[in-house]
Amino acid sequence: MSNHDLVINRKMARQNGIVQPLLTDLYQITMAYAYWKSGKVNDVAVFDLFFRTNPFQGEFTIFAGLEECLKFLENFHYSDSDIDYLMQTLPDNIEPEFYAYLKDLTCKDIKLSAIEEGSVVFPRVPLLRIEGPLIVAQLLETTLLTLVNFASLMATNAARYRMVAGKNVSLLEFGLRRAQGPDGGLSASKYAYVGGFDGTSNVLAGKMFDIPVRGTHAHSFVTSFSSLADVRSAALRHAGSHESCDLLQRAADWRRRVATVLDVSPEEASDGELAALISYAVAFPTGFLALVDTYDVKRYNSHGARINGHSGYNSNCGSNGNTISEPSARSAYGYSTVERTLRSGLLNFCAVALALNDCGYRAVGIRIDSGDLAYLSVLARNSFEQIAEAFKLNWFAKLTIVASNDINEDTILSLNEQGHKIDCFGIGTHLVTCQRQPALGCVYKLVEINGQPRIKLSQDVGKVTIPGHKEAYRLFGADGHALIDLLQRSSEPAPVVGQKVLCRHPFQESKRAYVIPSKVEHLYKECWSAGRVRVRSKPLSEVRARVQASLRALRQDIKRNLNPTPYKVAVSDDLYSFIHDLWLQNAPIGELS
Numbered sequence: 001m002s003n004h005d006l007v008i009n010r011k012m013a014r015q016n017g018i019v020q021p022l023l024t025d026l027y028q029i030t031m032a033y034a035y036w037k038s039g040k041v042n043d044v045a046v047f048d049l050f051f052r053t054n055p056f057q058g059e060f061t062i063f064a065g066l067e068e069c070l071k072f073l074e075n076f077h078y079s080d081s082d083i084d085y086l087m088q089t090l091p092d093n094i095e096p097e098f099y100a101y102l103k104d105l106t107c108k109d110i111k112l113s114a115i116e117e118g119s120v121v122f123p124r125v126p127l128l129r130i131e132g133p134l135i136v137a138q139l140l141e142t143t144l145l146t147l148v149n150f151a152s153l154m155a156t157n158a159a160r161y162r163m164v165a166g167k168n169v170s171l172l173e174f175g176l177r178r179a180q181g182p183d184g185g186l187s188a189s190k191y192a193y194v195g196g197f198d199g200t201s202n203v204l205a206g207k208m209f210d211i212p213v214r215g216t217h218a219h220s221f222v223t224s225f226s227s228l229a230d231v232r233s234a235a236l237r238h239a240g241s242h243e244s245c246d247l248l249q250r251a252a253d254w255r256r257r258v259a260t261v262l263d264v265s266p267e268e269a270s271d272g273e274l275a276a277l278i279s280y281a282v283a284f285p286t287g288f289l290a291l292v293d294t295y296d297v298k299r300y301n302s303h304g305a306r307i308n309g310h311s312g313y314n315s316n317c318g319s320n321g322n323t324i325s326e327p328s329a330r331s332a333y334g335y336s337t338v339e340r341t342l343r344s345g346l347l348n349f350c351a352v353a354l355a356l357n358d359c360g361y362r363a364v365g366i367r368i369d370s371g372d373l374a375y376l377s378v379l380a381r382n383s384f385e386q387i388a389e390a391f392k393l394n395w396f397a398k399l400t401i402v403a404s405n406d407i408n409e410d411t412i413l414s415l416n417e418q419g420h421k422i423d424c425f426g427i428g429t430h431l432v433t434c435q436r437q438p439a440l441g442c443v444y445k446l447v448e449i450n451g452q453p454r455i456k457l458s459q460d461v462g463k464v465t466i467p468g469h470k471e472a473y474r475l476f477g478a479d480g481h482a483l484i485d486l487l488q489r490s491s492e493p494a495p496v497v498g499q500k501v502l503c504r505h506p507f508q509e510s511k512r513a514y515v516i517p518s519k520v521e522h523l524y525k526e527c528w529s530a531g532r533v534r535v536r537s538k539p540l541s542e543v544r545a546r547v548q549a550s551l552r553a554l555r556q557d558i559k560r561n562l563n564p565t566p567y568k569v570a571v572s573d574d575l576y577s578f579i580h581d582l583w584l585q586n587a588p589i590g591e592l593s
Contacts, residue, residue, distance in 0.1 A: 018183065019068065021078050022085070024142040029086065032135045036098055043134040046448035046469050048126035049144060052462055055156055055437045056409075059564040060554060062159050062547055063127050064191050065151030066117035069144055070533050073107040076140075108531035109133050110140070113524040115472070117538070118155075118194065118546030120554060122569050124506070125472050125485050127152075127442070129524065134449065141444040150184070151191050153440040157431060158195025159547055163559060164412045170424035172214050173200040174404060175432030188432035194544050201426075209540050216367050216402075217280055222294040225276040228252075236282050239360025247278050250355035251348075258350045261390045262342065262383055269344040270295040277352045281363075285356055289364040289400065292345030292380075293371060341368065341376055346383055357393065365400030367426070373403045373411075374418035381421035402426055408435070413561060455582050461507050466571065467582055475501065476519035482553045484515055485523070488572040495520045503570035506579060513570075 035043070054061050078086075083099050110132035115121055127148060130137050158173075165171055173192040179185030189205030199212035206213035225231075234248035251274060259266040273295055281288045346366070353363035368376050380401050388397035403415075404426035412425065429435065445465045446454050453467035469490045477483040484503055486495065495501045497520055505511035527535045557565040571579065 019072050019075075019143065019147065020082075021076055021139065021143070022082055023146070024139065026089075028139050028142055029090070032102075032139055033090070033094060033098055035135045035138065036101060037095075040134055041101075043450055044132065045134040045137050045446055045450075047130045047137050047141070047444055048447050048465070048470075049128040049130070049148060049442055049444045050124055050126045051152075051440050051442045052123050053441065054123060055153055055434075055440055056160060057436075058156070058160065058561075059558050059566050060120050060156070060551075061122065061152055061440070062155040062195060062550075063115050063119050063121040063148075063152055064117055064155035064194050064543070065148040066114050066128075066527065067537060067543075068147045068151070069112070069114075069128065070528055070535075070537075072143055072147065073110060073112065073140075073528050074533060076105070076107045078102045078105065105136060105139070106531065107132075107136060107140075107528070110136055110528065111526065112528040114527045115523045116525060116546065118543040118550060119523075120482075120547075120550040121152075122485055122567050124466060124569050125487065125523070126470070129470075131469075145442050145444055149440045149442045150187055151194075152442070153434050153437070154188050154191035154432070155195040155547065156440075157434050157436075158192040158197050159551065160409055160561075161412070161425075161427060161431065162196030162548075163551070164409055164416070164561060165425060166416075169422065170199075171197040172402075172424060172426045173197045173202070173428070173431060174426040175428035176200075176202045178429040179432045185432065190540065192431060193540055195547060196544065197427075198424075211540065216289045217291060219291060219294045219369075221280065222273050222276040222291065225279065226272040228271045228275050230272070230275045231278050234278055234282060236285060236356075236359050236361075239285070241360075245355075245359035247282055247352070247355050247359065250358050251278050251351045254354040255347060255351035258347055258354065258387060261386055262347060262350075264343045264347055266347065269347045273344055274348040274351065277348050278355075281352050281356055285359070285361040287364055288353065288356060288361070289402065290345075290349045290352070290366055291369060292349050292366045293341050293368055293376075295344050341371065342379060342383070346380060350383065350387055353396070353399070354387075354391070354393075357396075362395060363399060365402060365423070367402040367404060369403075369405045373405070373407075373422065374415050374420040377401050377403060377421040378419070400424060404428070406430070409561070453578075453582060455579070455586055457583065457586055464507065464583070466506060466575070466579060468575075468578065470575070472523040474521040474523055475503075475515050475517035476521070476553070477515075478518050480518070480553075481555045482567070483517070484568040484570055486515075486570050486572060487575060489575050489578060492572060492574055494522065502573045503568070504573055504576040506569075506571045506576065 051061065083103055087099060110130060113129045115127055121127055128144065130140060161171060173189055175188055176185040179188050185202060186205055189200040189202040189211065190209050193200065193209065193211045199214040200206060201213070201215045203213055205211050228248065231248050234246055236245045236247050238245055255266050255269065255274065277290050280290060349366055356363055366380060384399050385397045388394055400423045401421055402424040403422045406429060407425055407427050408430035415422065445456060447465060447467050448454060448469050455467040456463070456465040458464055466487060470487050471490050473486045473488065473495050474482050475484050475486055475495060486501065486503055495517060497517055499516065501515050501517065503513055503515050525535060527533065551559065558567050
C-alpha cells in the first residue's frame with residue numbers, strides 16, 4: 001500500500017464522534033425489541049434508501065455521504081454506557097437478554113451496495129441497498145438517512161452554484177457562522193467542496209478534510225483603526241533584498257498619485273481605513289486581499305473620525321445584486337456605496353497595493369460586501385485597468401475581485417446578466433442552510449423479507465414503493481449523454497450495448513419506449529460485506545471530480561436553471577409486471593352496495 005493510500009485510510013478512520021448507534025430515533029430500538037420478542041432474529045431483509053423528488057425545483061441530485069455511512073457500519077457497536085442508558089430509558093418490562101443481544105450486535109452480516117459517491121442520481125433509484133438481518137438493518141435506518149440526506153442536499157446545492165457561476169469564477173464557502181450548529185457547519189463545508197466550491201473559511205474543515213482554506217478580514221478590523229497614528233509599525237522587508245520599506249510613507253504618496261488618476265480627492269478618504277490596510281499588508285504582504293466598503297466618506301474627516309455620529313457602514317444598497325442607478329443608490333447619510341467604495345476603499349487599497357509593489361510584493365485583490373455588486377465590480381475593474389495603464393503595471397488590471405453579502409443562485413444569475421467583473425463569490429447563508437429547500441426527503445423502505453417482496457401501497461402513487469431486490473443501470477444515447485436510468489429485478493440479465501431494451505414508466509401503462517444504448521453503466525457497487533469496507537476510500541478531491549464528470553454526462557437542458565427537462569427513470573417490462581401483480585395481490589377489493 002502506498003503512503004498516499006495510508007493517508008486516505010487514516011482519514012477514513014476518523015469518524016464524527018456523534019455518529020453512533022444511539023444517533024437514531026427511539027422507535028428503531030423499540031421496533032428492534034418487538035422483532036426480537038417476536039422471534040425474528042434470523043429474518044433477512046432488504047431495504048432501499050432513495051428520494052422521491054429532486055431538490056431546488058431542479059431535475060438532478062448529487063449523491064453524497066457514502067463514506068460516512070461506511071464509517072458508521074465499520075464502527076457500529078453499543079458501548080456499556082449506551083446499554084446502561086437504554087436500560088434506564090426503555091420500559092421496565094424489557095427482558096435483560098435483549099440488552100445482551102444489543103451489546104453483541106455488529107454489522108458483519110450486513111451487505112451494502114451503493115451508487116458511487118459524487119454521482120448524479122434521480123428519484124426512485126435507490127442510492128443504497130441494505131441487505132442482512134432484519135433487526136440490524138432496521139437499526140441503521142435513521143443514521144443512514146441523516147448521513148445521506150443533508151450531504152446530498154448540500155452537494156446538489158453547491159453544484160448548482162458552480163453551474164451558474166461558470167468554470168472561470170471561484171467559489172468560496174463562508175457559511176459556518178450561519179450554519180445549523182457546528183456539525184451542520186462542518187458538513188456544509190465538506191459537501192460544498194464536493195459539489196464544486198474551491199475553498200472554505202472553516203479552518204476545522206480544512207484540517208479534517210484537506211479543503212483549501214481562504215479568508216481576509218472583517219469590517220471590525222478596519223474600524224479598529226481611527227487614524228494613521230494607529231499604525232504601530234509600517235516597516236516591511238523588501239522581498240528581493242534586506243532593505244526595509246516604509247509602507248506608510250509610500251502608501252501616503254501613492255494615494256495622492258492614484259487620486260489624480262481616478263479623479264477623486266484624497267482628502268475624502270478615511271485615514272483610519274488606510275491605517276488598517278497598511279497594517280494588514282505588513283502582516284500579509286504576499287496575501288493582501290482587502291475589504292473596501294467599510295466607510296461612507298462623507299461621514300469621516302481626514303483623520304478617520306466620525307463627524308455626525310452616524311455609522312458610516314451601509315449595506316442596504318443593491319445587496320441582492322440588483323441593478324441600482326447611481327442617484328437612487330445614495331444613502332440618507334451622503335454618498336452611495338458606489339461613491340464611498342471608489343473615494344475611500346478603492347483609493348486606499350490601490351495606494352497600499354502600489355506601495356507593496358515598491359517593496360517587491362503583489363497584492364491579491366479586494367472584497368466587496370455590500371452595495372450594487374455588478375456596478376461596483378465593473379467600477380473596480382475599470383479603476384484597476386486605469387492604474388495599470390497609468391503606471392505601466394499590467395498585472396494590476398487583473399487583481400482579484402471577490403464579492404460576498406447574502407448571495408444566492410438567483411443573485412449570480414442576475415449578476416451574469418449585468419456583465420459583472422467578479423472573479424470569486426463568497427457564499428454563506430443561502431448555501432449552507434439550503435434556504436430554497438431545507439431537506440431532501442430521502443426515505444428507507446423495506447422491499448423484501450426472507451426472499452419475499454414487499455410493497456408499500458398509497459393513494460398517492462408517488463409514495464408506492466418499487467418492491468424486491470433490484471439492480472439499476474444507466475443507459476446512454478448515441479450522443480454520449482445519459483438517456484435513462486433503468487431499474488430491473490436482480491434475476492434479469494443486464495442490458496447490452498446495441499440491443500433494444502423496453503423501458504416503462506413504473507405506474508403509467510402507456511408511457512414506454514425502446515432504447516438502444518450506446519453504453520450501459522451498472523450503478524451499484526458492493527461497498528460493505530462480511531464486516532469489511534469493499535471499496536477504496538477516496539479523497540474529497542476525487543469525489544469532487546466525480547461530481548463534475550457525472551454532470552457532464554447530462555444534457556444541458558436537464559441541468560438548466562429555468563424549466564429543466566425531466567430525466568427519465570424507468571423499469572424493465574418484467575419489473576413493471578411484477579410491481580402491478582404484487583399491487584393487485586395486496587390492494588383490498590372494494591364492495592359496492
